[in-house]
Amino acid sequence: MKPTRLSMVLLLWAARLGAQGVVIAPHAVFIDARTRSGAVLLYNPNPDPAEVAISFFFGYPATDSAGRIVVRTVEHPDSTSPSAASWIQAFPRRLTVPPLERQTIRLLASPPPGLADGEYWARLVISAKGGQLPVTGVADTAKVKVGLTLEVRTIIGVFYRKGAVRTGVTLSGLRTAVVGDSLAVWARLTQQGNAAYIGSAHAALLDSTGKTLAELKAPIGVYDAMEPRWALPIGALAPGRYRLRLDLSTGRDDLAPELVLPSPPVRDSVEVRVP
Amino acid sequence: MKSLRFAFVLTAAVALPLVGQRPITVTGVRSLAFGTLLPGVPTIVARTDAAKSGQFTINGPHDSQAQVTFTLPAVLTGPGGATLPLTFGGSDAGYSQSQNIGSQIGFDPKQPFLITFSGQGRGSVFLGGTARPGLTQRAGSYTAIITLNVATFP
Numbered sequence: 001m002k003p004t005r006l007s008m009v010l011l012l013w014a015a016r017l018g019a020q021g022v023v024i025a026p027h028a029v030f031i032d033a034r035t036r037s038g039a040v041l042l043y044n045p046n047p048d049p050a051e052v053a054i055s056f057f058f059g060y061p062a063t064d065s066a067g068r069i070v071v072r073t074v075e076h077p078d079s080t081s082p083s084a085a086s087w088i089q090a091f092p093r094r095l096t097v098p099p100l101e102r103q104t105i106r107l108l109a110s111p112p113p114g115l116a117d118g119e120y121w122a123r124l125v126i127s128a129k130g131g132q133l134p135v136t137g138v139a140d141t142a143k144v145k146v147g148l149t150l151e152v153r154t155i156i157g158v159f160y161r162k163g164a165v166r167t168g169v170t171l172s173g174l175r176t177a178v179v180g181d182s183l184a185v186w187a188r189l190t191q192q193g194n195a196a197y198i199g200s201a202h203a204a205l206l207d208s209t210g211k212t213l214a215e216l217k218a219p220i221g222v223y224d225a226m227e228p229r230w231a232l233p234i235g236a237l238a239p240g241r242y243r244l245r246l247d248l249s250t251g252r253d254d255l256a257p258e259l260v261l262p263s264p265p266v267r268d269s270v271e272v273r274v275p
Numbered sequence: 276m277k278s279l280r281f282a283f284v285l286t287a288a289v290a291l292p293l294v295g296q297r298p299i300t301v302t303g304v305r306s307l308a309f310g311t312l313l314p315g316v317p318t319i320v321a322r323t324d325a326a327k328s329g330q331f332t333i334n335g336p337h338d339s340q341a342q343v344t345f346t347l348p349a350v351l352t353g354p355g356g357a358t359l360p361l362t363f364g365g366s367d368a369g370y371s372q373s374q375n376i377g378s379q380i381g382f383d384p385k386q387p388f389l390i391t392f393s394g395q396g397r398g399s400v401f402l403g404g405t406a407r408p409g410l411t412q413r414a415g416s417y418t419a420i421i422t423l424n425v426a427t428f429p
Contacts, residue, residue: 021302027336028429043298061342061428070387071342071426123426128301143414144312144359146351146406148421150303150329153346155426198429218391219339221428254297254336255429 021152022050022097022128029124030259031088031109033162038107040124040156044097051129052097054090054105056122056158058083060196060223067186067229071123071155084120084160087111109160117163118194121223126154161195167261168192169199169222169248174270176244183214183232183272187246190225195261197222199250203232205272206243213242219252242272297336297396301425305330307402312359315410322369322403325376329402331423332374337396339428343370345384345402346422354415360407361419367403374399 023043031038044050058081062072077083091106111120129151173188183205191197197220204215214234232244248266307329309318320327335341345368350358369379372393379401382388392398400423 021300023298023300025298027297027299027339027427041298068387069340069342069389069428144314144353144408144412145416146309146312146359147416147418148306148308148329148351149418150306150331151420151422152301152303152331153422153424154299154301155424156299157427157429159429217338219428254339 020046020048020050020128020150022052022126024126024154024156026156028157028159028255028259029107031107031158031160033109033111033160036109036111038158040105040107040126041102042097042105042126043102044099047099049099050097052095052103053127054093055125055127056085056088056090057125058085058121059123060121061221061226062224063226063228067227069226069228082118082120083122084109084111084158085122088122088158088160090124107158111160111162115162116194117165118161119165119167119196120160120162121196122158122160124156124158126156128152128154159196165195165261166193166263167195167197167250168263169197169266171246171248171266171268173227174244174246174268176270176272178234178237178272178274179231181233181235183234183244185230185232185244185246186227187268188225188227189220189222189248191222193263197248197250197263198252198255198260199248199263200252201228201230202247202249203230204245204247205232205234206245208241213237219254220248237274239274242274243269244272245269298334299336299341299425299427300332300334301423302332302334303423304332304399307404307421309406312406312408312412314408314412317405317407319405320403322367322379322381322401323376324403328376329421330376331400331402333390333392333398333400333425335392335396335398335427337392337394339396340389340391341428342426343388343390343400344386344424344426346424347384348419348421351406351417351419353417354413357413357415357417359409359412359417362405362407363402364405369401371399371401372397376401
């Protein structure tokens with residue numbers, strides 16, 4: 001794309017944002033133990049200043065009892081937890097980003113001595129408060145006036161990698177059930193190695209000739225053991241026997257390739273009977 | 276010439292983070308608005324109300340996922356510490372991948388909700404709710420903060 005055209009696209013993109021909130025990049029920070037530092041860029045596309053506060057906590061994606069992916073927060077991680085939340089600092093922790101300007105948040109890691117090789121995690125919280133959101137709901141003649149203010153908190157992952165890091169995943173307990181016009185798919189995924197498995201899941205429903213009838217691709221991050229549930233839209237499927245194939249690989253579109261730890265693909269399949 | 280220069284400044288400001296990894300933006304667009312409140316009369320705002328529902332837009336890496344949670348106030352605080360109850364039902368929040376208020380998937384704003392960004396990396400969250408002023412509700416201005424938390428999933 002030519003620079004002028006790119007500039008116009010970005011102009012339009014920034015103009016569309018409006019209201020309050022800041023652009024945050026990247027959406028995940030990877031810190032190498034050799035430099036022990038990272039950076040997050042904030043850009044305020046709005047006409048009003050944005051007040052920003054930075055904090056950390058320890059948490060990672062997991063699944064709840066229904067197989068939904070949620071952030072599992074650990075308020076008091078023990079010494080065996082791969083938590084970096086207590087020894088990564090942000091500078092500054094409070095700032096005001098002027099309109100149409102950018103600010104850089106520096107991250108500095110001060111790990112404890114003798115830290116074992118591996119990957120350590122924290123969640124970076126960026127709280128943004130808009131400058132001048134109008135107070136709404138104020139009626140001219142009402143006795144009771146109400147004003148609600150909106151705040152946004154964006155939470156991104158921070159990964160600190162020291163020494164030899166390796167990852168992998170095991171796949172077990174693959175099972176399915178037809179639920180309405182979808183095929184529910186469950187599997188138990190267990191992280192291997194000393195780093196999170198960040199990749200993609202690809203589920204495909206095949207007929208007896210190997211033809212793909214339905215498929216689904218979703219990003220996946222395995223930080224411990226988890227049992228995600230996916231819903232594959234299958235519509236009205238004729239009664240018969242099919243095969244569900246689930247592939248896990250470390251390819252990701254949203255992360256630079258050099259940041260994704262490679263690992264051999266993992267695959268399993270199971271028969272699906274539609275009555 | 277001036278606008279072209281402005282365009283280049285903007286490019287310098289935001290092009291850098293676009294390389295390698297994608298940015299994320301969570302924006303509060305419109306606050307939840309209850310209009311005139313009468314003592315003793317609950318006022319309901321539906322999440323599909325284009326003028327009164329709260330709206331947030333989220334831009335992130337296309338086809339990626341994020342967890343959305345709300346931090347919701349139970350009451351609004353007014354003059355002399357007076358409070359006005361605010362309640363949220365099990366389907367008072369909605370997510371639209373197309374950012375169309377008419378095509379939402381409803382969800383409980385008190386529970387975590389997993390969103391998937393569209394191929395263009397966009398989505399909108401809408402919020403409704405109910406304000407319940409008491410029969411003897413004290414007159415004055417009442418305020419509270421609604422916080423949307425968006426956690427990305429690398």
